[in-house]
Amino acid sequence: MRKNCILITILFFIISVNTVSAHTGITSTTPADGEVILEEVHEIILDFNTKIEATSTVKVFNEANEEIIVGTINVNNHVMTAGFLSPLDHGTYTVDWKIIGADGHPIQGTYSFVVNQDESEDLIVSEEVQETPDKPIEERVEEHVEQPVEVQSKIASNDVLVIILVILFTIAGGCFGWIIGRRQT
Numbered sequence: 236m237r238k239n240c241i242l243i244t245i246l247f248f249i250i251s252v253n254t255v256s257a258h259t260g261i262t263s264t265t266p267a268d269g270e271v272i273l274e275e276v277h278e279i280i281l282d283f284n285t286k287i288e289a290t291s292t293v294k295v296f297n298e299a300n301e302e303i304i305v306g307t308i309n310v311n312n313h314v315m316t317a318g319f320l321s322p323l324d325h326g327t328y329t330v331d332w333k334i335i336g337a338d339g340h341p342i343q344g345t346y347s348f349v350v351n352q353d354e355s356e357d358l359i360v361s362e363e364v365q366e367t368p369d370k371p372i373e374e375r376v377e378e379h380v381e382q383p384v385e386v387q388s389k390i391a392s393n394d395v396l397v398i399i400l401v402i403l404f405t406i407a408g409g410c411f412g413w414i415i416g417r418r419q420t
Contacts, residue, residue, distance in 0.1 A: 258336065258338055258340065258342070259283050259284060259285040259287060259334065259336025259337055259338060259340070259342055260283065260284050260342070261281060261282070261283055261284075261332075261344060262282050262283060262284050263281075263282045264279065264280065264281050264282070264330070264346060265279065265280040266279065266348040267348065268346035268347065268348065269346075269347065269348065270348045270349070271348070271349045271351050272348060272349065272350050272351065273351060273352065274352065275322035275323070275352070276319070276322060276323040276350055277318060277319055277322055278316055278317060278318040278319060279293070279295065279316070279317050279330060280314060280315070280316050281293065281314070281315045281316075281317075281330075281332055282313060282314050283313045283314070283315075283334065283336070284313065285313060285336055285337035285338070286312050286313050286336075286337045287310060287312075287313060287315060287334045287335065287336055287337070288310070288334065288335040288336075289310045290335060291308075291310050291315055291332070291333065291334035291335065292308065292332070292333050292334075293305065293308060293315060293317045293330060293331070293332045293333075294330070294331045294332075295317070295319075295323075295328055295329070295330050295331075296328065296329045296331070297324075297326050297327070297328060298326050298327040298328075300329075303319065303323065303328070304319070304320055305317045305318070305319060306318045306319055306320045315332070315334070323350045324350065325350055325351060325352050326349070326350060327347060327348075327349050327350075328347060328348055328349070328350065329345060329346075329347045330345065330346050330347070330348075331343070331344075331345050332344055332345075
């Protein structure tokens with residue numbers, strides 16, 4: 236019986252480890268985190284590594300922290316798409332997403348991108364006007380683009396780990412108590 240108790244504890248531990256590693260995470264976004272877009276943006280696409288629930292949400296904010304109205308949000312298996320009523324204007328945008336993954340845990344994250352259509356128009360104008368530069372190209376082209384800082388997803392894996400450890404210690408304590416009780420009788 237003692238061997239059965241040990242085998243059950245080991246089996247439960249192996250199953251629990253697989254459960255902990257099955258958390259849903261974001262694999263890619265369009266536009267990508269930190270990307271500078273030179274064309275109109277009509278939608279954003281978030282791709283996750285597991286299926287997500289249809290109740291998942293996404294909010295988009297401009298650099299003044301004003302929420303941009305999202306026209307439609309579609310969730311299809313592991314991909315969430317959010318379409319805008321009109322293309323995004325020039326500026327920096329922050330995307331806040333909240334999902335419920337295949338493991339049933341709520342997960343959220345944030346990323347940013349920049350829409351810079353003015354730069355695209357400047358490139359077209361500069362191609363049309365072919366001037367001989369007075370200064371070397373290295374001195375003329377000095378442009379600083381601020382890259383947003385990537386924010387990590389907030390995953391509740393610590394809660395799951397604590398629950399698993401409590402269950403394992405309870406089982407181990409029960410087996411230990413049972414063994415001591417058998418030896419005393």
